[in-house]
Amino acid sequence: TRRMKGGEKKRIDDKRVALNRCVSSSLHPSCGHMTDHPSMINTDPLDDEKVSLLNHSHHYDSPLKGSIIEVISEDKIVHAEHIHKTYYEVFFVTLPMFSGYAILFTLRQNVQQLLHISENSPESYWFGVAASLVYQGNLVFRLGHNIFFAFLSPRNRVLLSMTSMLISIGLIGLMFMTLKESTPLWLVFIAYGFGGLGIGTFESNVLASITPVGKHNKFWAILGIPVGVNLITIPGVYLIIKGILDAKWICAGTLVGLFLGILAFMYRLYGHAKKAHPLDFIQFFGQLKLVRLWGPQIFWHCIALMIDMFFLALLSPGGIVRKIYNTNVMPKAHFGWFHFDLSIDVFLVIFAVGFFLGDFVSRKVFYNMRPIFPMIFILFSFVSAGFMISNKSELVILAGLFAAWANGSLYSQASRRIDVEIDKKFNLISLSFWLFIGDIGSVVGSLTLQPIYDRYVSIH
Secondary structure, rough: OOOOHHHHHHHHHHHHHHHHHHHHHOOOHHHHHOOOOHHHOOOOOHHHHHHHHHHOOOOOOOOOHHHHHHHHHEEEEHHHHOOOOOHHHHHHHHHHOOOHHHHHHHHHHHHHHHHOOOOOOHHHHHHHHHHOOOHHHHHHHHHHHHHOOOOOHHHHHHHHHHHHHHHHHHHHHHHHHHHHOOOOOHHHHHHHHHHHHHHHHHHHHHHHHHHHHHHHHHHHHHHHHHHHHHHHHHHHHHHOOOOOOOHHHHHHHHHHHHHHHHHHHHHOOOOOOOOOOOHEEEEEEEEOHHHHHHHHHHHHHHHHHHHHHHHHHOOOOOOHHHHHHOOOOOOHHHHOOOOOOEEHHHHHHHHHHHHHHHHHHHHHHOOOOOOHHHHHHHHHHHHHHHHHHHOOOOHHHHHHHHHHHHHHHHHHHHHHHHHHOOOOOHHHHHHHHHHHHHHHHHHHHHHHHHHHHHHHHHHO
16 A cells, blocks of 8 residues: 555545445445445455455446456455464464474384383384374374364364374373383373374364465464474484483473463464364265365375375384484494494484475475476485485485475475465365375385385395
8 A cells, every 4th residue: 555656546445445335235236226325335344255255246247347356456455464464373383283293203212112112023013003003093084083073163173183192292201201111002002092183183174274364374384393393303302312301301391382382272363263164074075075176286286295205204303214323223324435434313313404404494495486296396205215225324314304305395385275276165175185195105104114124124
């Protein structure tokens, strides 16, 4: 408005008032029957619902018809600060949830050692099955939340999922604090199961809840994901390895963060999140039948994410690299090309830093960039796998960076495309389906981690 000249601003204001007259008359085919009495003129800003009605009305016919899009777009600029608002607190909602998720896959080895379960023992197999529940639960509840929690709105599912993660991390913390080696294996199943339920239900529902509030909220939400994960995988793991901080305090700090995240969501976002389109049991299956209206737009994004998540489950800082570069197996990482050795602790920290930078920077770079065919990003995943297979520390240390770059790029581009190209009423189902297909890769990667490690050891 400040950039507009006086005459141009008056022209826009006049058109806006005229359009609002039509809106006040419930989009009557002709605006000519409206009274000019000031009390009958609706001068409120056009909201998204009115804009949608104007754009999709087939009966609207007036001299202003040719200027609708122009006026609406300029009107939205004038009133943008009333329509959209950025709630930076959403960053602190996603951050602790993904810190909890990171604890479940990064400290998996620590929990196994706590229970005195050795590699290649019968107990290690069942421990692997229990730990994989975080991925299996994630897979089931990506879509299953629309069935099992159909009676809840998206914003209430967010609270349910955060509470579930609280229980999961609370149980893991209890193992480190008091139970230790006496921890029964069934408790590991429960802890990782609640974690899978929480993260599987959380992601699509929190993104769907904040989308109607404004696009910048989704940006801050997805930015909180790599920060939350890497708070655990970098400083958290380093402090544990160096003996500066016990794992129980990492769990305690995450519990505090989850509690504060719940409060932030309830008091800052909960009221605005009611605009998200909820899905009950019948609507869920109804929208699945209408897959032709939203499926084609995300087809290649689903395939790409599934491949990406397979490699990510293997190449994350808590994955196969923790098994290979283990101080019990090798004391140092040897860099033959540069003729020096590096301690395993420092090597793992550098690997995790690269993973964080790849995920964080790519999300910021590609969120507002023009769409790129998603399968192109999978090239980074294959390069990262090649680096790991090479068994050269100079290349292995970069594997996390490339795997995370593929993941962050795919995530930001797909979530943005869903907002732009898919009708808002299909927002939740498309997000859920996209993440569900992606988690098929996570589950396969988690279940094949041990066999791939065994094969890697036999080769090298």
